[in-house]
Amino acid sequence: MQTKRNVVQFDTGRDIEDEDLAASPGARTRQKLLLVVLLVVMLSTLLFLDAILPLAGFWFHTALLTQTGSWALLPTHIFFPGWAVTSSVSSLTPTPPSIALSWLQIPLLIMSMLLVFLAYAFALHRVPLSIINYRSILYSTLLLGLLCILVPVVTSSDIYSYISYARMGVIYHLNPLTTLPTAINNDPTFVHLYWSSQPSAYGPTWVAISSLLQWLTLPFGRQSLLPMVLALRFSGLLAHVCSTLLIWSITGQLQ
Incomplete structure (x- = not known):
C-alpha cells in the first residue's frame, strides 16, 4: 500500500507581496x-524630557548650549514657566539643590522617561512592518538624535573629561594616559571635571579619536569648549546612526 502525501508549500515572499498589493x-x-x-x-x-532635565532639583551639569542664548532652555520655560533651572547653566560654582526639591521633582523625571518608553513600545506594536523602510529608519533616527543633541544639560560630566584629555595632547602636548588633569588646572575644562586626580582611563583609541575632534575644532577658539561638546555629540549621533543602519542591514539579510 502506498500512502500519498500532499505537501503544501507556501511562498512567503509572494504572500507578503500579495498582501501589499491587496492593500x-x-x-x-x-x-x-x-x-x-x-x-x-x-x-x-x-x-x-528635554524640558525636565534642566530643572534645579536634578543638578545636572551644563552642556554650555546656553552660551549661545536662552533658546536652549525654551522647552523648560514653556512647560514649567517660572521654575528655577540648575545653577550650573549660569555659574561656574553651582550650588546643589535641597533634597526636598529633588524629591518633589523626581516624579516628573520618572514620568517623562515612562512616556518615552510607552511611546516606543506603542510604535513597536502598532506600526506595520510593511511601511518601515530604510528611509523611515534613517530619518527618524536623525530627527530624534538631533533633538537629543540640543538638550542643554549633560547627565554625566564625563564629557568634560574627554575634552580635558584631548586638550592635554593637542594643546599642551602632554600624554593624557599618564598625566593628571591637575597639570592643566588653568584650562577652562578643569572647573567642569569630576575626575581630576587620575589620567585617562579610556584607552589610546578613544584618546586618538577625541584628540582628532579637538584638533578639528581649534579654529573655533582655544578657550571655547562648546564646539568640542557639539563635536562629541554629533560624533555620537553618527555612531548611533551607523549602528542602526548596520542592524537594519543584518536583520534584512536574516529575513
Missing part, C-alpha cells in the same frame, strides 16, 4: 499617517 491606497495612507503621528508623539515625549 488599498487608503489603507496605505492611513498607515503612513500613523507612522508620522507616532514620530511626532515620540518627539513630544523627548521634548518633555
Whole structure:
C-alpha cells in the first residue's frame, strides 16, 4: 500500500507581496499617517524630557548650549514657566539643590522617561512592518538624535573629561594616559571635571579619536569648549546612526 502525501508549500515572499498589493491606497495612507503621528508623539515625549532635565532639583551639569542664548532652555520655560533651572547653566560654582526639591521633582523625571518608553513600545506594536523602510529608519533616527543633541544639560560630566584629555595632547602636548588633569588646572575644562586626580582611563583609541575632534575644532577658539561638546555629540549621533543602519542591514539579510 502506498500512502500519498500532499505537501503544501507556501511562498512567503509572494504572500507578503500579495498582501501589499491587496492593500488599498487608503489603507496605505492611513498607515503612513500613523507612522508620522507616532514620530511626532515620540518627539513630544523627548521634548518633555528635554524640558525636565534642566530643572534645579536634578543638578545636572551644563552642556554650555546656553552660551549661545536662552533658546536652549525654551522647552523648560514653556512647560514649567517660572521654575528655577540648575545653577550650573549660569555659574561656574553651582550650588546643589535641597533634597526636598529633588524629591518633589523626581516624579516628573520618572514620568517623562515612562512616556518615552510607552511611546516606543506603542510604535513597536502598532506600526506595520510593511511601511518601515530604510528611509523611515534613517530619518527618524536623525530627527530624534538631533533633538537629543540640543538638550542643554549633560547627565554625566564625563564629557568634560574627554575634552580635558584631548586638550592635554593637542594643546599642551602632554600624554593624557599618564598625566593628571591637575597639570592643566588653568584650562577652562578643569572647573567642569569630576575626575581630576587620575589620567585617562579610556584607552589610546578613544584618546586618538577625541584628540582628532579637538584638533578639528581649534579654529573655533582655544578657550571655547562648546564646539568640542557639539563635536562629541554629533560624533555620537553618527555612531548611533551607523549602528542602526548596520542592524537594519543584518536583520534584512536574516529575513
